[in-house]
Each structure stands twice: as C-alpha cells, then as structure tokens.
Amino acid sequence: MAEGMTWSVTDGDKLTQAEIYGEVLSQLGDRYPDLVAITADLASSTKIGRFGKKFPDRFINVGIAENSMFGMAAGLAQAGLRPVVSTFAAFTALRSAEQVRTDICYQNLNVKIISTHAGISFGQAGSTHHCTEDLAVMRSFANMTVIVPADGIETGNAVAAAMEWPGPVYIRVGRGFEPPVNKTQDYGFAIGRAITMREGTDLAIIACGVGVLQAVRAAEILKAQGLSVRVINMHTVKPIDRDAIIEAVKDTRRIVTVEEHNVVGGLGSAVAEVIVESGRACAFRRLGVPDCYSIVGYPEDLYHHYRFDADGIVETVGELMRLEIEEDEDWEDEA
Amino acid sequence: MPLTREEIRGLTKKAWDIRRAIIETTFTCGGSHIGGSLSQTDVLVALYYRYLNIDPARPGWEDRDRFILSKGHGGIGWASVLGDRGYFDKALLKDFNKTGSPFGMHLDSLKVKGCDASTGSLGHGLAIAVGLAIGARLTGKGFRTYVMMGDGELCEGTIWEAAILAGHRKLDNLTAFVDRNGLMIDGPTEQITTLEPIDEKFKAFGWEALTIDGHDFAQIGEAIEQAQAVRGKPCVIICKTVKGKGVDLMENKAPWHYGGLNSDLRDQALASVDRHYRELLG
Structure with missing residues (x-):
C-alpha cells in the first residue's frame, strides 16, 4: 500500500x-x-x-x-x-x-x-x-x-x-464492467473537486460515472478531427465544483453534460443551474436518458441507443460546434 | 421493585402538571395533536420521572437510555415532559409552533434537547429504535431503548419489518409501547382496518407482549419492570388508553386528534383535568 x-x-x-x-x-x-x-x-x-x-x-x-x-x-x-x-x-x-x-x-x-x-x-x-x-x-x-x-x-x-x-x-455505483479511466489511485481525488481528464478550448464535456469514459473516448475521436475538447470528471454532483464549470464556460462557451441518468434533475441540471446563475451565456446540451423509462438491453447498447456513448457525444459536439457563438469583447465584465 | 403508593402519587401529580401544560401550550400555539398527547402522557411520565436512566444536564450522554416517540405528532406532549424534566426552560414552550421556534408540532432532534430522534412521519420510530438497540450491543453499552408507537401507526409496513428484525436479533434491550387509544384521524382503528390481535401479532414475530391499562401507574410500572427482566426477546407493552384522557369534552373523540382551544375551551379543559385529578388524589 x-x-x-x-x-x-x-x-x-x-x-x-x-x-x-x-x-x-x-x-x-x-x-x-x-x-x-x-x-x-x-x-x-x-x-x-x-x-x-x-x-x-x-x-x-x-x-x-x-x-x-x-x-x-x-x-x-x-x-x-x-x-x-x-x-x-x-x-x-x-x-x-x-x-x-x-x-x-x-x-x-x-x-x-x-x-x-x-x-x-x-x-x-x-x-x-x-x-x-x-x-x-x-x-x-x-x-x-x-x-x-x-x-x-x-x-x-x-x-x-x-x-x-x-x-x-x-x-x-453501476455494475461497472466498463474499462477504467484511471490507471492509478493517486490522481488527487477530493470530494467536491472536479478532475480535468483532458484539457481543451473548443468545447467542454462535463461528465460523471460511465459518462467519463465515453467522454474521454469522444474527445480522442474529436481530437483527430482537429477539435480541442476538455473533459471534466464531475464525480461530486453535490456539492458541485462551480469554479470548474464557470472556468469551462469562460474558456470554451460550449458545454455538453453526460450522465447515465434522466436528463431531468441530475448532473446536467446541476451544471445548468451553475451556468445560468453565473450570468454567462453558452451553448449547452444535456446527454443522458431523455426523460423516459429505458428500453431493455445490455448497458453499452443502451448508452448507444440514448446517444450518450462516444458516438453520440461526438454527434452532439458536432452540432454545438456548428452553432454561431457570438463573440463578446466585454465577456470578462459580465455577471 | 413495584412502585410504592407514594411514588404513584408523585407520578400522578406530575401527570396532572403535564396535562395542564399540554392544554396551556395548545391554547397559546393555536392548535395541537392534543388527543394523542393526552393518551400517551402517563407512560411518558412513568418513563421520564422513574425509569429512564437519563441526565437532563447531559442530553448527549452516550450511556443514557433512549426514548423515541414514533408517534411523532405527540410532540407537544413529549416537549411538555422534556421541559418539565429540565432539558430546557419550559417557558420556551410559549413559542411552540411560532415562526423560527425550535419547537414545531413534530420535534426535531437537532433543535430540542432530550429529543432522541426526529419523528413525525409514521412508521419510522421502531426501526430507528432497533438500530439503537443493536448499536448498544455493538458498542458494549448497557443503555436500553424505549419507543412508543401509536396504534394507527401499526398499519405501516415498516413497523413490521422492524418487528421481524428485533425478534430475529432477540433485542431484549428494546421495549416498545403501543398507545392503544383505538382512534386514528378518520375514526376507530378497527372500523378502518383491523389491527387486533396486536399482542398475538407481536408474539408471532418473536416478542413478549403485555397488555395493560395505560393510565394506571401501578400497571405501567409493573409492565416496564417485567419488560426489563425479559431475556432473549424484545417486549411490547400494549397500553389501553383513552384519546383525550382527562378532558371530558375530548375523551374518545376522533376529531380531537388535532384541534385548537379558545379561552373558553381552555378553561373547560383545565377544569376537567383538575376535577379528574382531585378525585384521583382525594
């Protein structure tokens, strides 16, 4: 030990x-x-x-x-x-x-x-x-x-x-048959402090649970497409790391959340609360189970079905990247 | 040791004080669960003034006996006892139910000294009591846990989950009371959903079961002492009581589950209680 x-x-x-x-x-x-x-x-x-x-x-x-x-x-x-x-x-x-x-x-x-x-x-x-x-x-x-x-x-x-x-x-905890995202245990885990798994400036994916692995995979695919995508492991949903969220909004202005949960009320909602209260606008999508009772199937098939696997994340990131984000010179003065 | 005649007289006088306090506080706070608070009073008085191993100056003392009022709506009656017993200045009860007061109709264990568990939603207390009783064993502490349930509350499934567990674990450091006043909000328990035979149900779950008059201190004392002596199983004491006990206009009347008192009704209620106790004490 x-x-x-x-x-x-x-x-x-x-x-x-x-x-x-x-x-x-x-x-x-x-x-x-x-x-x-x-x-x-x-x-x-x-x-x-x-x-x-x-x-x-x-x-x-x-x-x-x-x-x-x-x-x-x-x-x-x-x-x-x-x-x-x-x-x-x-x-x-x-x-x-x-x-x-x-x-x-x-x-x-x-x-x-x-x-x-x-x-x-x-x-x-x-x-x-x-x-x-x-x-x-x-x-x-x-x-x-x-x-x-x-x-x-x-x-x-x-x-x-x-x-x-x-x-x-x-x-x-899920059933957890997916491959791990952490190789060792000494990466600085602390309750309430998000972990940046990948740096990036074009868009930030804020994920928890199995969503983190999918987000990391998506970021790899997107990197090959020339996009710089930040991946944040928001392992603590409450108390949530507000600073990490606001920093991501400031740096990227495009946020996607990923969770194995109804998109109502979970991580995506918690992140949205922080962003809205910060007064900073950004493009925003929540990925997860779209307010329905899930179909039956193997988990990895279900992640794909509900589009919060790596493919689905890549697709959503593509949509957000096509949005025109208005540049704002006074950004730092807002809120 | 059975209660002496003097002890019974002392407890009876104390119950008189508590019933008066419940009426006074109900008057000042605008309304309370007065019926069930009056039916539970004599058992609470016997526990807090004679049987619980407690020290009101040290409400967090680890070795104290625990008491949980699973029928948490009896909070005004419980608070009246705790205040009188010295856990806090009973003058604070004038703020009962008022905005920002530590005292709401269901007591909060983080705000009210002497309140060992926040209760109010029915069916929770016995499971918490089972946890305390198992905890006493695991920590090697000798404290006993007492819990009072309402009779209507026995409809709740969690009571029976916890009863199975207590029987299985042979928790002889646990004593439960049922305040068997026979009435729930909408009427007589047996008309709404049959609870009897309560004693046989608990016995089938591995408990000792006693049935007593819950307003007779000699019987209450004897039953508590018998429960303390039982080995290898928990004990339930089914206390036959009268909802609204001591106040003629409320006795056995379901609508007095919850109610308010104007000054006329308060005076009538106090006069009734005083009459009751003058007869009892001679």
Whole structure:
C-alpha cells in the first residue's frame, strides 16, 4: 500500500466497481472499528458481503426490508457507530427515499450509502431495477453529499474519502464492467473537486460515472478531427465544483453534460443551474436518458441507443460546434 | 421493585402538571395533536420521572437510555415532559409552533434537547429504535431503548419489518409501547382496518407482549419492570388508553386528534383535568 493510501487492490483494472468497493470497505474495516456494514439481502450483489465475511460481528443483513434498514442505520449512527449501507440504487432512492431523507439527512447523521446497479447498468432487468432518478432525488436532500465515481478505482477513493467526510454521503455505483479511466489511485481525488481528464478550448464535456469514459473516448475521436475538447470528471454532483464549470464556460462557451441518468434533475441540471446563475451565456446540451423509462438491453447498447456513448457525444459536439457563438469583447465584465 | 403508593402519587401529580401544560401550550400555539398527547402522557411520565436512566444536564450522554416517540405528532406532549424534566426552560414552550421556534408540532432532534430522534412521519420510530438497540450491543453499552408507537401507526409496513428484525436479533434491550387509544384521524382503528390481535401479532414475530391499562401507574410500572427482566426477546407493552384522557369534552373523540382551544375551551379543559385529578388524589 502506497504511503498515505488507506486501501490498495491488485489488478484493479480487471475488477468491477462493486468488487473494488467490497474489497476497499473490508480494508477500511481495520482502520475504523466503528464501521458497521448493512444490506438488505444483497450482500453478494453489492459486494458489501466481503466486509461481512471479514467482520461478521459488524455486518447486518436485515432481509428484504430496505425501509427499516435505513431507519435502523440512523439508529446505529445515533448510537455512535459508522454505518455503511448498500442496496440497489432504485431501492435507496425511490423505495426508501423518505427514510434516507427524514431519518438520516434531516438528522444529519453519519451514514454512508453506497448504492449499486444505478442508472441503466442493470439494463436487461428493466426499469424496476434501473435507477435514472437517484441523483435528482439525492441532491435535493439537504445535508446530503452525492458522488458518482467514474470507475472502480475512483469508487475506492470515494468510499475512503467518505469515511472522513462529515454527514450523510450517497455514492452511486453501476455494475461497472466498463474499462477504467484511471490507471492509478493517486490522481488527487477530493470530494467536491472536479478532475480535468483532458484539457481543451473548443468545447467542454462535463461528465460523471460511465459518462467519463465515453467522454474521454469522444474527445480522442474529436481530437483527430482537429477539435480541442476538455473533459471534466464531475464525480461530486453535490456539492458541485462551480469554479470548474464557470472556468469551462469562460474558456470554451460550449458545454455538453453526460450522465447515465434522466436528463431531468441530475448532473446536467446541476451544471445548468451553475451556468445560468453565473450570468454567462453558452451553448449547452444535456446527454443522458431523455426523460423516459429505458428500453431493455445490455448497458453499452443502451448508452448507444440514448446517444450518450462516444458516438453520440461526438454527434452532439458536432452540432454545438456548428452553432454561431457570438463573440463578446466585454465577456470578462459580465455577471 | 413495584412502585410504592407514594411514588404513584408523585407520578400522578406530575401527570396532572403535564396535562395542564399540554392544554396551556395548545391554547397559546393555536392548535395541537392534543388527543394523542393526552393518551400517551402517563407512560411518558412513568418513563421520564422513574425509569429512564437519563441526565437532563447531559442530553448527549452516550450511556443514557433512549426514548423515541414514533408517534411523532405527540410532540407537544413529549416537549411538555422534556421541559418539565429540565432539558430546557419550559417557558420556551410559549413559542411552540411560532415562526423560527425550535419547537414545531413534530420535534426535531437537532433543535430540542432530550429529543432522541426526529419523528413525525409514521412508521419510522421502531426501526430507528432497533438500530439503537443493536448499536448498544455493538458498542458494549448497557443503555436500553424505549419507543412508543401509536396504534394507527401499526398499519405501516415498516413497523413490521422492524418487528421481524428485533425478534430475529432477540433485542431484549428494546421495549416498545403501543398507545392503544383505538382512534386514528378518520375514526376507530378497527372500523378502518383491523389491527387486533396486536399482542398475538407481536408474539408471532418473536416478542413478549403485555397488555395493560395505560393510565394506571401501578400497571405501567409493573409492565416496564417485567419488560426489563425479559431475556432473549424484545417486549411490547400494549397500553389501553383513552384519546383525550382527562378532558371530558375530548375523551374518545376522533376529531380531537388535532384541534385548537379558545379561552373558553381552555378553561373547560383545565377544569376537567383538575376535577379528574382531585378525585384521583382525594
């Protein structure tokens, strides 16, 4: 384990996000004796069960009962413990939204929620098991921090960082079979601080989760076409890195957001709020699931279907580049 | 040890004070969930003045017993007890429900000292209590957790999720009360949706279940002591109570789930409570 690191995995590029999460959590169990892991009959699916094998006395499987699980987690936090809860995102954000909001966020309790199978990553399961609403729901809860790691390594970093971050945290994990975008874990991850994956001046893509890999691929294709495209990994959707967004608007004046979420209420909406409030105009498109219940299919096919894969991003960037953006000499004086 | 006659007399006087405080605060705040606050009062008085291991000067004391009012709409009654018990200056209750006051009709654990959990949306308290009870075990602390549910609240599925878990985990450091006043907002519970047999339901989920008169301190005390002695399972005490207890014009009347008092009604209510307690105390 490198100095200063709280976790390490070997062959991290061959593991899914959830597998890295399970491993990292079980390592953090040594560091945090008050860490209690909780699930609702999804120990193996979410990989939280790995912690349970190592620390059976600090592992609680409540059965298929998500609502009381989140209430119980609130009680455990009030008893001075550090609960980490995992189930599928659809159950956290939709079924148990009220327990997460009222029992945990309202009381500002130290509960960390790592939800897997988010977005349309469980594509073949259909919309009952998709969750394209969780970012909208979770970021509307006061006191909640919302993180969407780009890959397994970032998931490990986010989970480790969440342990030292006060109050409730929601970390969204997909099924994560995609290749990683980060090669090593020491790239300076910090909650609330966006990461510039590629510099660029013609347009900026602001992405989270699997959108980051697609954005990086799109930027490579666009580079070959002579375009300089910035790629920003906005892993923390709340609190959002306003400076990175405004800087991108100033430098490029063309913004595309990419997320595996309904385009209503998620990253794209959060970025739009910042831009509009900044008073700086720019060309803007949100890519994601276009306010519908996803069709069934393999995730990568669905990303393509909804045009937030690399091809779709390239297409949208092309549209934005064809727009006439009015030059404004007084730009710096505005807002 | 069963409560002595003197202790029962002391608790009875305290319940008189609390019922008067609930009426006074309802008058000043414009309206409250007065019916259920009056039905829960005697159990809360027994807990806060006799059985809970607490120190109002240290509301965050880690080893304190916990109490959760899962029927959070009884907040005005709970706050009346907490204020009287010394968690805060009870004169602050004159601002109950007022803009910016720490006291709303459902108490906020971050604003009200002594309030161990923010409740109000029904069906949440038992699960939180289960978390506290498991937490007491994991941290090796000896505190007990008490939770009071409304009877209408037993319609909520989360209560039964948590009941399964408490039974499975054999949480004998957990005691639940049901304020069985028989009325929900729209009428008698058994007319709207059958809850009985409540005791048999809990027993089937692995609990000990006791049924008592929730206004009789001797029975309340005996049941709490019995619950504390149960080993290997949680215990529920079903408290048969009267909604609006002590105020003749409110007793057993569903519309007094929530209501306001003008000065005439306040005077009538206070007179009724005073009459009730003068008879009781002789």
